[in-house]
Amino acid sequence: MRSAKPQLVVIGAxxxxxxxxxxxxxxxxxxxxxxxxxxxxxxxxxxxxxxxYLRDEVPIDRVFLHExxxxxxxxxxxxxxxxxxxxxxxxxxVHLDDGSSLHFDQLVLATGGSPRWLPxxxxxxxxxxxxxxxxxxxxxxxxxxxxxxxxxxxxFIGAEVAAAARMMQKEVLLVEIAAVPLGRALGEEMGEVYAxxxxxxxxxxxxxxxxxxWLTRGDRIEAVELAGGAREExxxxxxxxxxxxxLDLARDLGLPLGSGGVxxxxxxxxxxxxxxxGDIAAHFHPTFRRHLRVEHWQVARKQGQSIGPALVGPARxxxxxxxxxxxxxxVKLEYLGHAPSFDRTVWRGDREGGTxxxxxxxxxxxxxxxxxxxxxxxxxxxxxxxxxxxxxxxTLADTATDLRELARSEx
Numbered sequence: 001m002r003s004a005k006p007q008l009v010v011i012g013a014x015x016x017x018x019x020x021x022x023x024x025x026x027x028x029x030x031x032x033x034x035x036x037x038x039x040x041x042x043x044x045x046x047x048x049x050x051x052x053y054l055r056d057e058v059p060i061d062r063v064f065l066h067e068x069x070x071x072x073x074x075x076x077x078x079x080x081x082x083x084x085x086x087x088x089x090x091x092x093x094v095h096l097d098d099g100s101s102l103h104f105d106q107l108v109l110a111t112g113g114s115p116r117w118l119p120x121x122x123x124x125x126x127x128x129x130x131x132x133x134x135x136x137x138x139x140x141x142x143x144x145x146x147x148x149x150x151x152x153x154x155x156f157i158g159a160e161v162a163a164a165a166r167m168m169q170k171e172v173l174l175v176e177i178a179a180v181p182l183g184r185a186l187g188e189e190m191g192e193v194y195a196x197x198x199x200x201x202x203x204x205x206x207x208x209x210x211x212x213x214w215l216t217r218g219d220r221i222e223a224v225e226l227a228g229g230a231r232e233e234x235x236x237x238x239x240x241x242x243x244x245x246x247l248d249l250a251r252d253l254g255l256p257l258g259s260g261g262v263x264x265x266x267x268x269x270x271x272x273x274x275x276x277x278g279d280i281a282a283h284f285h286p287t288f289r290r291h292l293r294v295e296h297w298q299v300a301r302k303q304g305q306s307i308g309p310a311l312v313g314p315a316r317x318x319x320x321x322x323x324x325x326x327x328x329x330x331v332k333l334e335y336l337g338h339a340p341s342f343d344r345t346v347w348r349g350d351r352e353g354g355t356x357x358x359x360x361x362x363x364x365x366x367x368x369x370x371x372x373x374x375x376x377x378x379x380x381x382x383x384x385x386x387x388x389x390x391x392x393x394x395t396l397a398d399t400a401t402d403l404r405e406l407a408r409s410e411x
Contacts, residue, residue: 013037023308113243337368364390
């Protein structure tokens, strides 16, 4: 028999799912709340995994978002180490891997994604991906015991791990098939800046190349052969080539798919009573007037926090600008906005001195801002980007321009 109380079921207990149940309770939702997570650990701060925790600079207790009894105090039933394997919109139910089912009146999918495994890569004992706390713990031990780490993929995770390993005094071979690190997200010119940063810190960065052959001994990789024929000895390998969003439940529920995820409206709703947040959500952003899917922890957290109020009152558009950061060596990168394409970049500040920002423009509109050791420009751009009016590039580039005043003048 179903409970007389309505029930909220949240699938995925990472940044978005954890924030969703906490915001539901904080907003006054008085029904039953069930949080299902495939991870055996309670929610933790994933950005630590490729940086401070990997370098053994913070204890595991600091990585967790809550004390062990936090869900009980919120009257949330947490089913950790459990996976949802099916769902039915008509029946209003989710099926778990132990054969049980959960009824839902409201459902939140925050299922995240799984790290990609490249074709042809052996499932060897010293080959790792990095997504979970257990992944980071295993990689931390492997790096500590290694002399030379091979990182495949110079996106944010690969670049951060490469930096962390160098800070641990390890040799790092970083292999990237593209022309520059981070080029897809930040553009080729900014990618060249990061290539120089990593090489200056001793990373053996090889671009426009890939591994053509994996050489094993027993259950371990002992060397690789690169596309150009070079043989490289390695002690451990990290595959950092992106994630695949977990969309099986969304397909079971017949939710609309697009932009690599689940198409949700401005309030994160995919269908009546079903919302999505985090890596799987292709969110119709009211500022950009297009669907955005952003794979960053802070975005997932903020989206989850916005769900609670919609469960007890009128749904409001989620209008937070996407924002994320990346720490590599002494370089702090922050990125605000969303620029999957752009036709112009405008540089502002001291590029040679390492304190500068880059504006990404499309048809004269600011789509995103990247700041390197320049937090003020990010802060001021939070008002500038939403204006959605063309801005003079020369004005942006001029460090004498007060961006706060510029935002007001564009209002």
